[in-house]
Amino acid sequence: MNAGPVLRVEDVDVVRDGNRILENVSLTVRAGEHWALLGANGAGKSTLLGLLGALAHPTRGTVEVLGHRLGRVDMRQLRSHVGHVNPRHDLRSPLKVRDVVLTGLTNTIERVPRWSPAPDQVATADRLIDLLGLGDRHEARWPTLSQGERGRALIARALMPSPELLLLDEPATGLDVAGREQLIERMDTLQHTYRDLASVLVTHHLEELPPGTSHVMLLRDGRCLASGPADEVLTSDQVSKCFDHPIRLTRVDGRWSVRADRPVRAHSG
Template sequence: MAPAEKETEGAERPVSTVVIRADDVDFVRDGNLLLDSVSLTVHSGEHWALLGANGAGKSTLLGLLGAVAHPTRGRVEILGRTLGRVDLRELRSHLGHINPRHPLHSPLRVRDVVLTGLTNSIEPVPRWSPTDEQVKRADRLLTMLGMGGEKAESRWPTLSQGERGRTLIARALMPSPRLVLLDEPATGLDLAAREQLLTSLDELRAEHPELATILVTHHLEELPASTTHAMLLRGGACLGSGPADEVLTTDQVSKCFDHPVRITRTDGRWAARSERAAQR
């Protein structure tokens, strides 16, 4: 991100729409180059998909963008703060991170799970209590995501995988983040639960037009219709990046997965089919 211009006394400082900027990022672990000169800029209101085969570097890149790790080389700025010059834990408190493998083992009520998004903790923090307004916000988010009413009183172990996914989206939104990261949110969902989740994401994005999101997946069928941009990763390198319709093409996706597929888009949703099967 370019340095901020010197403010004129009394003038209101403009708010940048850039929420993430990664420049020529490398990431090396145990001598292995997992990311190779990857660059990405995400603005407010953009909804990115990171796609690639297993081992392509998607989760590694998401870890950098979620302030979980530092790059080996290159520069990553998140919400105007440069990794390596900021406390990662403090920065993560300003992000919404949705992990379907949420490591909660207590039988918390759905509403209480959502409220842990305010403390950035898995379990409720001892001697901390939410305000009435915070509880009302949790209930509003749960209602928006189809988990309001009696479902808000349900216990975590009794939830289906789809219900857990929608609960975790509400939890990520509690601190009003400018950026939400979704790490394979449709993992383990059946068809109905997946469609409910994707509908919830579309509605979420419509109700929060300034929110930016980044979603990691292996499957084009798991992309919401509201996806605006995409990046294809292969072997830790960027194969394509930009507006979704320009990146998610038959040619580029086939190269990304090293398999001939035909890409179609109907009613805003993408689908991939083996080229051989499509020719029958």
């Protein structure tokens, strides 16, 4: 295992077409930590996740992924050691769930021609499918899966190469309540099963955060508003500033919920 931080971002800017997407952002993620990047649409969350997944270079500053500095490493090779879950998985073939999960070993969307997994790799895929609550869907084909089942299959796929880092880009997008809760339950199981695995989850809904979320970064307009342990960062005041709206934040049984904090109206009497 990498002895240092899993991720280290220092004083990063990202500028595209003259627009500053991220400004002076720093972040350190260590083994076993589970981070959430929170912010409104356009805050820079997915851009930052792209840096963490070695998909892009910063305009300024340094990014180290698994101990390797971007700009001094083969990006494609580095990406093979990161579990990146993108719900917009562009699979065109009606592959079975097991085959989709096995593509995590080749870091491809489709099955590689003339490549066959070893028996122990198939066993690992089946174990991950079971762990993600898809035990009765090993042979189901991709087009027949619900969106929630696809999301959980993609997490199993991302875990196939035994990564030290798992990146999740809005994994609950488009899910109904049942699908969201099944996803969160399985993510919570993963965090207890893989104690050293670090994860970073992007969302703009606090209700989507698993109970095991340990750290949070609040992003607003490309800048870090607050960063650190979840219980310190997720306050009504700071979340209100992040989303530019008065919000009342509560936490029950490890889960967060928000409501608009409306001023109390005086009663005329």
